[in-house]
Amino acid sequence: MAGEIRPKSKEELEEMKAPYEEYCRKAFDPGNECSKPVSLNGIRWLSCTMYIFTPHSAGNLAELGAEVIKIEIPRMGDAMRHTSPFNEAYLYPLHDTRPMTGTGFGFMNANFNKYYLSMDYHIPEMRDVFYNLVRQSDGLTELYRPGTFDRWKMSYRTLQEINPRFIYVWGGGFGYGPKVFGGSYDILAQAHAGFASITGMHDFMGGHCTKSSNWVMDWGSGTLIAYGVLAALHWRRKTGLGTMIEFSQVQTSTRFTEYAVPLYGRFGIVRQRWGNWDTQLCVHGMILCGKSDFPDAENPQDKHDARYVMVSAFQDADFKELCSVIRSKELYEKYRVCKDRVEAMAQVDIYTALEKWAADKSRSAVAKVLTDAGILASPVMNDREVYESEHYRQRGTVRWLDDPLFGDVLLQAGYSAGMLSKTPRRVNWIWRPVGADNLTIYRDLLGYPTSKIEEWYAKAWI
Amino acid sequence: MYPCETDYGTVLYATSNNAFQVRAPHRVKWLGRRLGKDNYEIYRRWIGLSPSKVDELKGKGAI
Numbered sequence: 001m002a003g004e005i006r007p008k009s010k011e012e013l014e015e016m017k018a019p020y021e022e023y024c025r026k027a028f029d030p031g032n033e034c035s036k037p038v039s040l041n042g043i044r045w046l047s048c049t050m051y052i053f054t055p056h057s058a059g060n061l062a063e064l065g066a067e068v069i070k071i072e073i074p075r076m077g078d079a080m081r082h083t084s085p086f087n088e089a090y091l092y093p094l095h096d097t098r099p100m101t102g103t104g105f106g107f108m109n110a111n112f113n114k115y116y117l118s119m120d121y122h123i124p125e126m127r128d129v130f131y132n133l134v135r136q137s138d139g140l141t142e143l144y145r146p147g148t149f150d151r152w153k154m155s156y157r158t159l160q161e162i163n164p165r166f167i168y169v170w171g172g173g174f175g176y177g178p179k180v181f182g183g184s185y186d187i188l189a190q191a192h193a194g195f196a197s198i199t200g201m202h203d204f205m206g207g208h209c210t211k212s213s214n215w216v217m218d219w220g221s222g223t224l225i226a227y228g229v230l231a232a233l234h235w236r237r238k239t240g241l242g243t244m245i246e247f248s249q250v251q252t253s254t255r256f257t258e259y260a261v262p263l264y265g266r267f268g269i270v271r272q273r274w275g276n277w278d279t280q281l282c283v284h285g286m287i288l289c290g291k292s293d294f295p296d297a298e299n300p301q302d303k304h305d306a307r308y309v310m311v312s313a314f315q316d317a318d319f320k321e322l323c324s325v326i327r328s329k330e331l332y333e334k335y336r337v338c339k340d341r342v343e344a345m346a347q348v349d350i351y352t353a354l355e356k357w358a359a360d361k362s363r364s365a366v367a368k369v370l371t372d373a374g375i376l377a378s379p380v381m382n383d384r385e386v387y388e389s390e391h392y393r394q395r396g397t398v399r400w401l402d403d404p405l406f407g408d409v410l411l412q413a414g415y416s417a418g419m420l421s422k423t424p425r426r427v428n429w430i431w432r433p434v435g436a437d438n439l440t441i442y443r444d445l446l447g448y449p450t451s452k453i454e455e456w457y458a459k460a461w462i
Numbered sequence: 463m464y465p466c467e468t469d470y471g472t473v474l475y476a477t478s479n480n481a482f483q484v485r486a487p488h489r490v491k492w493l494g495r496r497l498g499k500d501n502y503e504i505y506r507r508w509i510g511l512s513p514s515k516v517d518e519l520k521g522k523g524a525i
Contacts, residue, residue, distance in 0.1 A: 156484075175482060221479070228480035228488070235486045246482040254476040262493075265474020 027421040030396025038065020039423035043233070046071060046133060047114065048121065048142040048149075050078040052215050053186065053249055054171040055110040056222025058141050061229065062113035063414050063425040069133070069441060070114040071121065074460050077434035080107045091406045095434040103431060109413040110222065112427045117442075118435035118462050122152050126461055132446050134159050139167030139229065139242065146172065146180050156244040166242040167232045171225055175248035184249045189217035193253030194260060201275035209273065221252040223417075277351060281314035282341040283322060286380060287354050291362035293379070301382050308380035309366045311354065314338060318375055325373050326357040386412075395419075403430050438462055469495050501525055 007013035015023065043066040047058035055070070055078065062068040072078055075095050084090055084104025094101040121130045134140070140159070142149055149155040149170075156168040173184025182188075190196040190211055201207020225247050232243050254261065260271035277285035286308050293306040313322040316338060323332035331353050335341045341350060358366050363379050370377035381389070387410070392398045398412045414427040442448045442462070456462040473493055480488040498520075505511045505525070519525045 224479050228483060231480070231486070231488070232483065239485075241485060243483055243485040245480060245484075247479050248482065249479075251476065251479045255479065257476070261476045262473050265472075 028395075028419045028424070030394075030415070030419075031399075033424040033426040034428070037423055038426070039420065040064040040066035043067065043139075044069070044137040045229075046137050046140040048140065048144070049171070050143065051080050051185075052110045052218035053184070053221050054141050054143040054169075054225070055080070056219055057169065057171060057225035057229070059110045059112055059114065060223060060226035062111075063417075063427065065423070065426075066138075068114045069117050069137070069437075070111065071117045071119050072434050074118040074120055074462055075434065077103070077118070078107065078111075080104075080110070081434075083107070093433055103433070107431060110218075111431045112414055113429060114431070115437040115441065116432045116435060117437055120461050121154065123461065126456075127153065129442075129446065129448070130154065131162055133441075134162050134166060136445065137163075138165065138233070139169065141169040141171060141225065143171050145183065146170070146176065160242060160244075164241060165236060167229060167236065168242065168244040169225055169229065169247060170245070171221065171247040171249065173249055175246050186215035186218040187211055189221070189250045189253045193250040194257040195253040198257055198260060198271050198273045200273050202273055205275050207273065207275055217249060217252050217256075220256065221247065221249045224252060224255075277347055278314075280342065281312075282338070282347050283311055283313045283319060283350060283354070285347075285351060286310045287351060287358055287366075289355075289361055289363045289366050290359040291365075293363045299384075302384070305382060306379070307363050309358070309363055309370075310378050310380060311370060312376040313370075314341070321373050322354075322370070322375055325369060325375070326354065328353055328357075401427055401430065405432060406430060435462065469499075498525065 005016075007016050018026070040061055043061065045058055045061050045066050045068045047055065047068055047070045049055045049058060049070070050072075058068045058070070070078070075097060077094060081094060081103040083106030085106065087104075089105040090102030091105075092102040093099040094103055119126055119130065121127070142154075147155075150157070156166075159166050159168060173182045173188060174180060190199075195217065196209045196211055199212060200210025225245065228245050228247065232245065236242055257271065263269050263271055271279075275285075276287075289307045289309055291307065292303055294302040297303040297306075311322070313319050316336065319335070319338075319341065320332055323329065331350065335346055335350060340346055361369075367377045367379050379385075386392060387398050389398075395415075397416045398410065399415060401409050401411050403409050409430055411427055411430075414425055417425060419425075438453065438457075439450075442453045442456075443450060453462070470493065475490060475493060477490065478488040501520070502513065502516055505516045505519075506513065511519075516525070
């Protein structure tokens with residue numbers, strides 16, 4: 001038959017005969033990532049970064065196998081090391097002179113697999129050492145105020161003379177323009193460029209504009225830089241030329257406002273926030289049930305929060321089924337067509353009816369009844385439940401890492417960003433103390449004598 | 463910014479962060495096109511089908 005693909009060996013025949021799920025399990029084989037090659041093998045990247053946004057951009061490359069050298073302030077390190085959720089989770093030591101200071105869990109996820117170099121690169125004495133690193137590297141990410149690296153003779157216009165293949169990334173708040181001197185934080189990006197204004201409950205629901213609890217603009221921007229870097233690497237393969245990326249973080253927030261900009265441009269309508277419901281689909285939201293799944297739990301996240309269910313039944317047939325489950329024929333008669341349901345007041349009506357129906361039921365009961373009826377529904381799970389989820393366990397999304405320095409650490413990042421069958425992302429170590437790889441880099445890579453390195457160390461230049 | 467080529471007239475959009483790249487900036491050329499607009503180009507140039515074959519498939523509703 002035309003178009004048929006024939007197996008070339010017995011093994012290939014077996015593979016083709018296997019059910020698709022089995023094929024995927026074998027192809028991805030969670031837990032054995034380290035037996036496979038890495039895709040960015042041979043790429044060396046420098047990272048003069050801190051906090052989450054720019055470290056994450058380099059961290060993405062490190063998870064894909066690039067050799068990322070994180071250059072930190074001597075004896076102090078990345079400011080993010082000194083942050084921890086509510087000041088309680090640290091791993092020790094920070095540096096060999098500071099055993100009683102630790103690195104906080106705020107540092108987690110953006111810094112896997114990196115090599116830790118310390119260098120005070122802003123002093124003229126270390127400039128040549130820095131240039132030597134540039135000569136042997138493929139690129140750099142930095143986050144200083146615009147013009148700072150230029151003042152230190154370390155901006156793209158200097159470095160491209162040293163290494164024309166060099167890919168230079170500046171990542172920061174605004175980039176050139178009226179706000180060029182503003183710094184950046186995730187919360188600034190969320191606030192400044194539209195994202196927070198469309199997040200959270202609407203005024204009439206008693207809501208306010210809302211900051212996403214996680215640093216979504218940092219994680220999102222870091223990932224966007226990583227793909228910019230991959231595009232630049234591809235371009236360099238064709239032309240032999242590096243490039244400079246000037247990455248303004250606040251723009252990520254604008255980019256993440258979906259249809260808001262075109263909507264305003266064409267119709268002059270400013271997008272409003274719509275809480276746990278949806279402006280384009282209905283039913284497509286989260287509802288509150290009357291009973292907790294864990295009424296006796298001590299943890300309030302279990303005791304009180306285990307009451308939310310996400311429901312999606314926006315197609316007419318699904319909505320009909322949903323209405324028959326909640327035994328409300330009139331609701332169906334009133335809002336038969338998707339277009340009618342999406343109207344704001346219709347949504348108020350519909351979700352009120354749903355929550356009224358769920359008022360005497362537990363979260364899992366609601367999710368089960370709806371799922372059994374063929375409607376997409378899922379409890380809103382907290383992190384403990386995610387950890388216990390068999391689905392994530394089998395796929396290796398959440399897993400324990402035996403870190404070479406810090407022992408057992410439970411991780412999700414690295415394995416939750418899409419799986420590559422031949423060259424999977426991986427986490428080899430979560431991080432190392434400040435300057436842990438100084439000898440490896442200064443002596444073995446750059447060839448400086450140990451006496452020199454000791455001298456720099458004594459002067460706190462490294 | 464406004465994209466230069468679009469089926470829908472002038473549309474306001476937010477540019478990519480990576481548009482600020484010196485040598486090969488990321489860009490938006492068009493914001494969606496009508497369904498199947500590029501059928502002839504793709505099927506003829508990349509698959510090598512003749513225009514009459516494309517018409518035939520179109521007639522059957524296969525493309």
